[in-house]
Amino acid sequence: MKIVVDHIKDTPVAIHFDEPVEKFPLLSGMQDDKICSITGNIQGDMTVTREYENIRVTGRVSAPLGLSCSRCLADFTSFIDTSFTIFFRKEAVIAATTEDELELGEMDLLSSSYSGDEIDLTHEIEEQIAMEIPLKPLCNDACKGLCHECGIDLNTSSCSCSKEPVTLTFSALKDFKITRK
Ligand SMILES: [Zn+2]
Ligand SMILES: [Zn+2]
Known part of the structure; x- marks a missing residue:
């Protein structure tokens, strides 16, 4: 799941993906550890926008889940559908910029950095999903x-x-x- 930075010009680029869990090491690891099972492909729709040397990725990702209730052990299904914005700053630019120079509000965004001419979104995407996986799943709040x-x-x-x-x-x-x- 890579973006070639030079391919992002003035017009935002839409990306759709539909990938098996094996493509996401963090999520396959959670599955191996029996924290959850991901019962179908991870899907996402994102818009990639260039802002000078920086890249903004906005979108949503989803994944179907199989969980076991932490109270009654019943297996049940759930569906994660979460939206996010990640701001990727170019590393060389960060090094030359003090925090005071960053625009107000930028620091509040979920941000990451990139170097070179590619951004690999795999880890960012799987973290969005992983954050939504309940640690103590309940089949029903009243279980x-x-x-x-x-x-x-x-x-x-x-x-x-x-x-x-x-x-x-x-x-x-x-x-x-x-x-x-
Ligand atoms: Zn239950
Ligand atoms: Zn009893």
């Missing part, structure tokens, strides 16, 4: 979870143990998964 005594799913059944649902730690979850019917 009652599993009984911590007997492991029964309190969303669909009840038991005679203590009624207080608990959020289990990740290592405990793994053990439960084996014994769950």
Whole structure:
């Protein structure tokens, strides 16, 4: 997912992409670590604009997700669709510019830098997706979870143990998964 800086002239350039998760090392790593599964291609639509020596990328990226509820372990699907603006400054220009000279507001933007004549967007794109992946996914905000005594799913059944649902730690979850019917 590279932009050739010289190809961006006065007119903004539209980029569409549709790539498998294997093209994004951070996301494939999260998948390998079982944090989530990405169930389809990562897609995006971006507009690349030149502003003097700097490049502004505005757009949105999306990814279909498969998650396991952190309370009841049920598998469910989710969809990430997030928009962003990233401002790439040319490194040589940054070196010659003090912060005072930067236009007001520029420092607030998500910014990165580039050198040479290419900008690789892969990492920026996958970070946008990764930030949206929930660390403690819930199938439903009201999910009652599993009984911590007997492991029964309190969303669909009840038991005679203590009624207080608990959020289990990740290592405990793994053990439960084996014994769950
Ligand atoms: Zn749940
Ligand atoms: Zn119980």
